Amino acid sequence: MVSLLKLATITEEGVRFLSPHDGSPMLLTPEHSMSLQNSIGSDIMMQLDDVLVTTSPDIVRMREAMERSVRWLDRCIVAHKNPDRQNLFCIIQGGLDLEMRRECCREMVARDTPGIAIGGLSGGEAKDDFCRVVAACTELLPELKPRYVMGIGYPEDLVVCVALGADMFDCVWPTRTARFGNAVTKDGVLNMKREKYAKDFGPIEDGCGCPCCRPADQEGAMGITRAFVHHNAAKETVSAHLLTIHNVWYQLELMRQARKAIIADEFPAFVREFFNNLYPDRVSYPSWATTALRSVGIDLFKP
Secondary structure (H helix, E strand, O other), X not given: OOOOHHHEEEOOOOEEEEOOOXXXXXXXXXXXXXXXXXXXOOOEEEOOOOXXXXXXXXXXXXXXXXXXXXXXXXXXXXXXXXXXXXXXXXXXXXXXXXXXXXXXXXXXXXXXXXXXXXXXXXXXXXXXXXXXXXXXXHOOOOOOOOEEEOOXXXXXXXXXXXXXXXXXXXXXXXXHHHHOOEEEEXXXXXEOOOHHHOOOOOEOOOOOOOOOOOOOOOOOOOOOEHHHHHXXXXXXXHHHHHHHHHHHHHXXXXXXXXXXXXXXXXXXXXXXXXXXXXXXXXXXXXXXXXXXXXXXXXXXXXX
């Protein structure tokens, strides 16, 4: 819906699209959305919601979208054919208005869906505002249900959102940035097209356990070097494929390590180490991150 809003008309019935290919009309309703997801056997099903970018100044339309999303959730619940084996997630809307977000949270939580998503973010809003919305929502959500922040993928965002009480995320960024020749590492993003990597025969990231980075003599490993990725980055799609494998592995490993640190009651130390790797001078931390982390008792400036 977001990417095709210019081709869409939203009414209480659903969303009418004009096909970007041939201009033919298409209608997506809450009921049809459930039917499609039931048919493909989704483990996690998302309700159809009415979503605006958070930077929209139209408060009246924002409230309309929030309230319609609640009504559409009710229709999704009725239409859902397999609630015993497919998990329907509601989606909280409300833009950057914290009271509207809280109102939506209360309505959605009352519907008792298996999981809860916070939607409508990563739409160009300031990071401070983004963090305030996540914090306002997670404060009201049940502790034993997964909290999913939609559209979030930068490593710093993941770590801060976990600190604020979120569990799950999705984003095209790790794969999209791979297409531009970028490797995501604990020390930041590396542009593998740079000439400095032309004769660098080390792995994409030292210590990484992904199939690309592990030595070729290990089972299932490819032993890919930075030089190989650099050589192909501007010539063949193979580099995009390899960096995609690496970047997705990095994101999953980051979340695994965060979970491990939480279970071991060492999460603040994990967060400080993560940010220290990205900002070795320990003074240029982004202010939005330090503010959000302080709100949950994590001080990056502690030794």
